[in-house]
Amino acid sequence: MTIKRKLTELSKLGEFRLIEHLTRNFKLRNKSSFKGIGDDAAVIRHGKNMLILTTDLLVEGIHFNLVYTPLKHLGYKSVVAGISDIYAMNARPEQITISIAVSNKISVESLEEFYTGIKLACDRYQIDLVGGDTSSSMTGMTISINVLGTAKPEELVYRSGACIKDLICVSGNLGAAYAGLQVLERERRIFQSDKMIQPDLTRYDYVLERQLKPEARKDIIDMFKEKEIIPTSMIDISDGLTSDLFHICKQSEVGCRIYMEKIPIDEETERTARELNVEPVICALNGGEDYELLFTVPLNKSEIITSMTGISVIGHITDADWGKKMVTRDGGEVELKAQGWNGGDP
Amino acid sequence: MTIKRKLTELSKLGEFRLIEHLTRNFKLRNKSSFKGIGDDAAVIRHGKNMLILTTDLLVEGIHFNLVYTPLKHLGYKSVVAGISDIYAMNARPEQITISIAVSNKISVESLEEFYTGIKLACDRYQIDLVGGDTSSSMTGMTISINVLGTAKPEELVYRSGACIKDLICVSGNLGAAYAGLQVLERERRIFQSDKMIQPDLTRYDYVLERQLKPEARKDIIDMFKEKEIIPTSMIDISDGLTSDLFHICKQSEVGCRIYMEKIPIDEETERTARELNVEPVICALNGGEDYELLFTVPLNKSEIITSMTGISVIGHITDADWGKKMVTRDGGEVELKAQGWNGGDP
Numbered sequence: 001m002t003i004k005r006k007l008t009e010l011s012k013l014g015e016f017r018l019i020e021h022l023t024r025n026f027k028l029r030n031k032s033s034f035k036g037i038g039d040d041a042a043v044i045r046h047g048k049n050m051l052i053l054t055t056d057l058l059v060e061g062i063h064f065n066l067v068y069t070p071l072k073h074l075g076y077k078s079v080v081a082g083i084s085d086i087y088a089m090n091a092r093p094e095q096i097t098i099s100i101a102v103s104n105k106i107s108v109e110s111l112e113e114f115y116t117g118i119k120l121a122c123d124r125y126q127i128d129l130v131g132g133d134t135s136s137s138m139t140g141m142t143i144s145i146n147v148l149g150t151a152k153p154e155e156l157v158y159r160s161g162a163c164i165k166d167l168i169c170v171s172g173n174l175g176a177a178y179a180g181l182q183v184l185e186r187e188r189r190i191f192q193s194d195k196m197i198q199p200d201l202t203r204y205d206y207v208l209e210r211q212l213k214p215e216a217r218k219d220i221i222d223m224f225k226e227k228e229i230i231p232t233s234m235i236d237i238s239d240g241l242t243s244d245l246f247h248i249c250k251q252s253e254v255g256c257r258i259y260m261e262k263i264p265i266d267e268e269t270e271r272t273a274r275e276l277n278v279e280p281v282i283c284a285l286n287g288g289e290d291y292e293l294l295f296t297v298p299l300n301k302s303e304i305i306t307s308m309t310g311i312s313v314i315g316h317i318t319d320a321d322w323g324k325k326m327v328t329r330d331g332g333e334v335e336l337k338a339q340g341w342n343g344g345d346p
Numbered sequence: 347m348t349i350k351r352k353l354t355e356l357s358k359l360g361e362f363r364l365i366e367h368l369t370r371n372f373k374l375r376n377k378s379s380f381k382g383i384g385d386d387a388a389v390i391r392h393g394k395n396m397l398i399l400t401t402d403l404l405v406e407g408i409h410f411n412l413v414y415t416p417l418k419h420l421g422y423k424s425v426v427a428g429i430s431d432i433y434a435m436n437a438r439p440e441q442i443t444i445s446i447a448v449s450n451k452i453s454v455e456s457l458e459e460f461y462t463g464i465k466l467a468c469d470r471y472q473i474d475l476v477g478g479d480t481s482s483s484m485t486g487m488t489i490s491i492n493v494l495g496t497a498k499p500e501e502l503v504y505r506s507g508a509c510i511k512d513l514i515c516v517s518g519n520l521g522a523a524y525a526g527l528q529v530l531e532r533e534r535r536i537f538q539s540d541k542m543i544q545p546d547l548t549r550y551d552y553v554l555e556r557q558l559k560p561e562a563r564k565d566i567i568d569m570f571k572e573k574e575i576i577p578t579s580m581i582d583i584s585d586g587l588t589s590d591l592f593h594i595c596k597q598s599e600v601g602c603r604i605y606m607e608k609i610p611i612d613e614e615t616e617r618t619a620r621e622l623n624v625e626p627v628i629c630a631l632n633g634g635e636d637y638e639l640l641f642t643v644p645l646n647k648s649e650i651i652t653s654m655t656g657i658s659v660i661g662h663i664t665d666a667d668w669g670k671k672m673v674t675r676d677g678g679e680v681e682l683k684a685q686g687w688n689g690g691d692p
Contacts, residue, residue: 007453010482019480021454022461026468026475030440032496033474042476044441044494049392055443055477055492061484062447094376095390097401101408101488107353108367115368122372128379129372130388131401134365136356137488138407142447144490146401148390150378 038251039159040085040235041149050156052149054085060140068184071110073212074143075117081238082145083125084216084291088236089158090224091151096122097131099144104136125218155230157295162233162252166296166317169231171220171310173264174241175280178287179272180204180211186276206268214291220310227304231295240286243338244294246324252296255322258315258336261329285326285336384597385505386431386581387495396502398495400431406486414530417456419558420489421463427584428491429471430562430637434582435504436570437497442468443477445490450482471564501576503641508579508598512642512663515577517566517656519610520587521626524633525618526550526557532622552614560637566656573650577641586632589684590640592670598642601668604661604682607675631672631682 010018019037028036034050035043041054058064058081064074083093098118102111111134122129127147187199201208217236224230233252235244241263249256263284273280296317297305305311315327324336356364365383374382380396381389387400404410404427410420429439444464448457457480468475473493533545547554563582570576579598581590587609595602609630619626642663643651651657661673670682 007455010448010450010452010454010457018454018457019478022457022480023475023478026465028474028476029472030474032440033476036474036476037478042441042443044397044476046395046397046496047393049395051390051392051397051494053441053443053477053492053494055445055479055490057445057447057479057481057488057490059447059481059483059488062482094378095388095399097388097399097492099401099403099490101403101405102356104356106356108356108364109353111356111364111368119372126375128374128376128382129369130374130379130382130390131399132365132369132383133401133403134368135403135405136408137405139485142403142405142483142488142490144401144403144445144488144492146399146443146490146492148397148399148494150392 035158040088043156050151050153052086052089052091052151054082054147056082056085056145058143058145060142066141067188069212071113072117075114076121076213078143078145079118079121079125079127080214080216080291082147083127084236084238086147086149087216087218087221088234088293089149089151090155090221090230090234091149093125093127093147093149095128095130095148097146098129099133099135101135101137101142103139103141125216157231157234158251159233159235159248160251162248162254162296162317163298164254164317164319165299166232167299167302167305167313168245168256168258168294168296168315168317169305169311169313170237170241170264170292170294171217172290172292173266173269174237174290174292175273175283175287176207176210176266176269177214177289178283179269179276180207180209182276182278183207183272184211204268204272206266207272211289214289216291217293220293223308227308229297229301229304231297234293234295237290237292237294238288240288241294242285242336245336246338248294248296249320249324252317253320255318255320255324256315257318257322257325257327259327262312262314264312381504386434389502396497396499398432398435398437398497400428400493402428402431402491404489404491406488412487413534415558417459418463421460422467422559424489424491425464425467425471426560426562426637428493429473430582430584432493432495433562433564433567434580434639435495435497436501436567436576436580437495439471439473439493439495441474441476441494443492444475445479445481447481447483447488449485449487471562503577503580504597505579505581505594506597508594508600508642508663509644510600510663510665511645512578513645513648513651513659514591514602514604514640514642514661514663515651515657515659516583516587516610516638516640517563518636518638519612519615520583520636520638521619521629521633522553522556522612522615523560523635524629525615525622526553526555527635528622528624529553529618530557550614550618552612553618557635560635562637563639566639569654573654575643575647575650577643580639580641583636583638583640584634586634587640588631588682591682592684594640594642595666595670598663599666601664601666601670602661603664603668603671603673605673608658608660610658
C-alpha cells in the first residue's frame, strides 16, 4: 500500500517564487556562465563579448487566443516578446530561434502567415532567424522563442542596480494592451452568444494594435546610447507595472514610491477601460504585455531624462524598509500589491 | 461572401521540407550569424569564438507519455535531447535553458522531480542551467530546451561535409529506445484493459533505460579529440538512422550505401523486437531517439576508427546519382526510404 502524501499546489508557491524554488540547488560551474536565472535574460561571457540569452514560451489559451489573433500578428508578437527581454538588459538582439508545436490540422498557408509575421519583425528589428523546430501537438499551439543578443560589459543593465533616490521611469504608456484584450474578449463573448452580430472594433484601433501587434522599445535603447545614459536597473513590462517593479525592488533590495497621477495612460486606454468598468490605473498596474521599459536612473540624470520624449518619471526608489507604495491622487498612500500566479513569466 | 481556398495539409509538405519551406525567404544579415537553419544547431561567431545554439520542443502525447515516464527521467532526457545536438556539431554544451508549460493541477513535488532529473544531467555533463520560464497550460505539458555550446572554428562539424568514399560510422547501437517504447506502450494497453495486471518489465532493463534515460555521446566527442579525428559530417540520431542519414546525404549532396548486417543492434533489442513482431532492423532504421552519433570520416581514417571501441562502420558515401541504398543480408540492394511527417524534428 502506498502512503498518499499531501502535495503542494503550484499556486501555493506564487508566480515569482516557483522557478527560484525549483532551481535553488543549481550552481553555475562553467566560467562562460556569467549570470543565470533571475534577470530578464542569462548572460554568457566569451572573451570581451557579453551574450544575452532569453527564452519564452507562449501557450494557446494562456498567452493567446487564436479566435481573435491573426497568425501573422502572432508571429510578429512572438518576436517582439522575445527581443523585448534583450532590450531590457540594454543589449541588442541579433539571433532568434522559434519552435512551434501545432496540430496536424493546421494548414501550410496558416503557418506561412505566422512566418510572414516573424519575417516582418525580423526585418524591422534587424535580427536573424537562425533555428527552429516544428512539431505536432495533440492539443493547442505552443511557441518557444529564444533570442541571443550582445552588449558591451559596461553597458549591461540588470534588475539589481537600483539605488535609493533613483528616479523610476517608464517608456510610452501602460495598460493599452490589456484594454485591447478586454475588448477582444467582450466581442468574442457577444459573437458566441449571437453569431449574426458583427464585432465593431473601429473605435479601438490603438488599444487593439497594442494587444495584437506590439513593438519592442529599440528606440529607447538607441536614445540611451545617443544621450549616454545607462540606467541603474531595467526590466520590460510584460506582467504589469507592479509585478515588474517588484522584480527590480527585490533584486535591488530597495523599496519604491510611485505616483498614481504620473503613470502614463493613453486617452483611448482610459476611455476603453471606463467603458469596460475597469479603473484605467488598474489596467496599467496589473495589465501586462505592454513591452514598455521600466528603468531607474540616478537623480542627477533628471534633466536629460525629462528632456527625452516618451519617457515618464513615475516615482523614486526608497529604502526597502519603506515598502512599496503608491501615492494616490488625493495624496494618500497605498501599498502596491503584485498579482499571484497567472500563468505568465515567473 | 468569402471564397474558400483549398488549403494544404501539413503532411503534404513532408517532415523535412516544412521548416525549409516556411523559412525560404529569410536571409542572414548580422555578421555574427554564421550558420542558420539547416543543421543540428545554429552557429554564431563572436571574434574567435564559435557558439552553437540549439532549440528543441518536447510535447506531451507526441514526444512523451506521462503515464509511464517518471518526471525525473523526463527532466534528464530533456537535457540529453538538447545537448546531443551540440555534440553532433563536435562542440561542447555549456549553458542550457529549459522552459515548461504545465497544468496548474501539477504539484510542486512533481516539478521538483522534473528539476532533480535536470540537475542530475547538468551535473553529469557539466552544464549550467541559466534560464527558464514556467507557464501554465490548458492541456498537456510542453518542454522547451535551448542549449548554448562552444567549439573552435576548425573543429566544428556540419551535416554538409561528407565526401564520396567516406566511411559511414555510428556510435553504440540502434533501435533500443524504440523497442523500449513499444514495450511501454504494450504494457500501457494491457494495464488499461485490466487494471489488476501488474506490468512485468524485468526482462527489458536495457531497452527501457535507452527509452527513459538515454545518454548523450560526450565520450565519443572526447575520443575524437584524443585521437585527433574530425569527422567530415555528423548528426545525432534522433529521428532514426534513415532519416538522419538522409539529412547528411542531402546537405552533402551525396548518396550512400549501407550494409544491413553492419547495423549495430543490441541482443535485447533484437529479442524484444521479435517478441513484438517487428523486424529488429526496422527499429534501427526508423525508430529514433537513439541519441547516438552518425558521422562520416575519410577512408584513410579507417584504421583509427576501427580501433575505437563502440564505433561501427556501416557503409560508405557514394555519388548522389547512385541513390541511397541498403545492401541486404543476401547481397540484394534496396532503396532506403525516410518516414514522413511524424511530429518529430524537421
